[in-house]
Amino acid sequence: MSVVTSVFTLAEPDREAALVPRLAELTERHRRACEPYRRILDAIGAAPAYERVADFPWLPVRMFKTHELRSVPADQVFRVLVSSGTTGAPSRVHLDREAAAAQPRMLAATLRAVLGGRRLPMLIADTRSVVRDPTLSARGAGVLGMMNLGRDHTFVLDEQGRVDTEAVGGFLRRHGGEPFLIFGFTFMVWLHLRGLGADLSQGTLIHSGGWKRLAEQAVGNAEFRRTLAEECGLTRIHNFYGMVEQIGTIFLEGPDGDGLYCPDFATVVVRDPETWEEAPPGTPGLVEVVSTLPTSYPGHVLLTEDLGVVHGVDDGVWPGKRFSVLGRLPRAEARGCSDVYAQAEPGAVVPGGARAAEPGEAVVGGRGGGRV
C-alpha cells in the first residue's frame, strides 16, 4: 500500500464541499440500483438538488433489520454481515467485493492517526474463545476485525474468562517498553484491565461498545480515563463509535478525550427529533451518521437511535465536528389492547456474525442496529 496520509484533515466547509457531490452520487446510485430505497425516496418526495449534507434523505438504521436493502445484484454479493442484536431481528448488510475490501482499509487508515503506520503488538481485553465460537458474536467479530491491525496477539483472559497473568506478564516483558496496542470492549476493559496491576504506559487503548453497562455503575468517560491513567499508567485512550450498518467507518475519540471526531469520508448530523432540523452545537438530538463507504447498500445516510451532541466544529485537535454519544433512545411504548409489538419481538436471539465475520472481517462496535 502506498503511504496514506491522515484521514483527519478536512475542516467543516471543505468536508461539506467534498461530501455533498459524493453523497449525491451515492444517493442516485442507490436510487437506481435498490428498488425498496427508490420507493422510500419517492414516497417521501426526496429529490435533488441537495445543497448541504443535512439535506440528504436519511434512512432509519433499523430498516436494515426489517428489509433487505442492497444496491448490487445477488450474484455480486461477496459477504453478508449479520449483526447480533440483543433483541429482535439482526441487521443484514450486503457487501460486494469492492465494499468488502474498502472497509478494513479505511478502518486501518482511520486508526493510523493514533497507532502510527506499523503493526503493533496487541493485547486484547477478552478471551480467545470469543473469536473461536462458531456462531461468532458481534463482540467476537469486532475483536477479529481489530486483530488485523496488530501482531503477537495476546488475550488478557484465559478460556475460562479469568485474567491470565502469565500471558499478560509475558507480553509486557516482550513488548512493554515499546508502543503496543490494547483493544477491548469498554466494559471488558473496565472490568479486567484496572486490576491487572501492570504498567501499560506505553500502550494505546482502543475501545468501543457503548457506555451502558458502565453508566449503570455511574462510570463515565472522564472517570474511565482517569482511573486507567492512575492504575495502569494508560494515557493514550481512544473510544470509538461505529456500527455494522456503516462498516469500516468509525468515529474516533481524540487524544484529549474531548469527543469523537469524524474521518474525512464521514460526518455526523445531530437532529432535533421534533423538527428534524440539524441541532446547533451544544443541543442534544438524534445522531445521523454519514459516510461515503456504503457503496453496495443504501447506508450512506443513517439515522441512528442514539442520542448525541456536537460539542464544537473545527475547534479541536482534529478538524470537523467533535461530538459525543449520550445514550440510546428508549424503545417506543404504546398502550393498546393487543400485542402490537408481536412482529418486532424476538423469537430468539439470532447469533450474529455467523455469516459475517470470516477472519479478517471487521464488524466494529455494536451500536446502531447490532449491539454487543
Place this chain on the structure above:
Amino acid sequence: MRAQSDLDEQVEVTFPAPATVPAGALIGELASAGALGVGDERMIAFLTAFGRRLLRPALARRHPELGSLGFFLRPSELVRTLESMRGEHVRVPRGLVFHVPPANVDTVFVYSWALSALMGNRNVVRLSRRAGAVATAIVEALREALAEAEPAVRAAVSATQRLVSYGRSADVTAALSAACDLRVVWGGDRTVDEIRRHPLAPHARDLTFPDRSSFAAIKAAAWLDAPRSARVRAAQGFANDAYWFDQAACSSPRTVYWVGEPSGREAALADFTTHLWRVLAERGWGVDAAMAVEKRVATYGLAADGVAGSIAFHGNALANVTLAGDGVTAPGRWLGAGTFVHAGLSSPADLVPLVRRRDQTMTYFGFTRAELEELAQALAGRGVDRIVPVGDALTFHRVWDGVDLPAEFTRLVTVLP
C-alpha cells in the same frame, strides 16, 4: 387437577388489601366465599361508589379514560344493564371468573371485572406487573371506595374480589385456570394462545378477545358539505379515537377509507388533515422521539414493500400514508401512534371485500343509517362488530367484539311451572 404442591407459588394481592399468599390459599379463600346474587345490592353500591371517585375532576382530567369508566359505572347505567338481562329464565352467576387483561391497556380490566362482579361472580383479575399509572390510580380508587364502604358491602367485596399479580408463572395460571368457571382473556393472539395451553375444568369455558383492528369510513361529499363546526367536532372525536391509546387500542382506527369521487376524496382528506392537525396542536398532543422514529421505520417499510405510495408527516404527531396503487390493500396493523393509511373507495359496498374477520370497529362520518345497515347486511359476518360514529370508537359497551358480556358472565336456570 394440579397437585397441591403446584399451588404453593406466591401471588401478590393488590386488592382488597396488599398481601402475598400462595396461589392455593387464594383459590381456597374464594371457593369458600359467600355467594353474591346477580345485581347484588352490595356490589352495586360498591361499583357506583368506585365510579364516583373516577369522575372526580382532578382524576378525570389527568386520565380522561377514567372519566369514561366512571360514566360507565353510574347507577343508571348499571340498572340499565341489569334490566336488559330480564327474561323468562332465572339468571345466576357463573361462579369464579379468572380475568387476564392486556398488559398495556389499563382500563379494560375494569370493564370486564365490573360487569362480572355486577353479575355476582367471584373474580380474580391478573394485573400485569408493568401496569401503568392509570392502573395504579384505579387500584387506589378501589381501595379508597372499599375503605369508605358500609361494613356489609366491604365484607362482601373483600370476600369475593381479588386483583393479583404474579410473574410469568405457568403454575399459577394453570391453577387459576383449573379452578375457574369462566376464563376471560384479553390482550392479543399470542396471549390467548399462551393462556389456552392451560386446561379448564370440563364445565368451564373461555371468553377470548384476540387481536383486532379497526378503521374509519368517511363519505367525502358529506365531509365537504358539513358545516365547519361539524368537521371540527369530528376531528376532535377522531383524535380521541386514535390518540387516547396511542392508536393501539383494538377499536382505534388505523385505516381511513374515503368514499366518493376521486377529486372529492382528495379535497376531503386535505381538509380533514388540516382540522385534525389543528386539534392535535391545540391540545398539545404529540409523540415522543422514540415513537417518531417508530413511525418512520414502519412507514418507510411500507414504502419499501411497495404498499405506501406517499408518506406525509405533519409534525411528528400526524403521518398520512396513501397506498401505492389500486391493487394494494391497507395493512391494518399498528404503524406507530398517529399513523393513518388513507384509501379511496367509490361506494360503501367496495368495503365488503376488504373487511376481514379481525376487523372490529368501523367509525363513520356522513353515512345514513340505511346505508350503514345495508353495509352491515352485506358484510354478513365477514368482520366488523361495531359501526359507530367517529368519536365513539373507544366508548365501551356491554356488547363488545360481538359478545354480550353480562350474558356471558351468567348462566340461565330454567324454571317450568
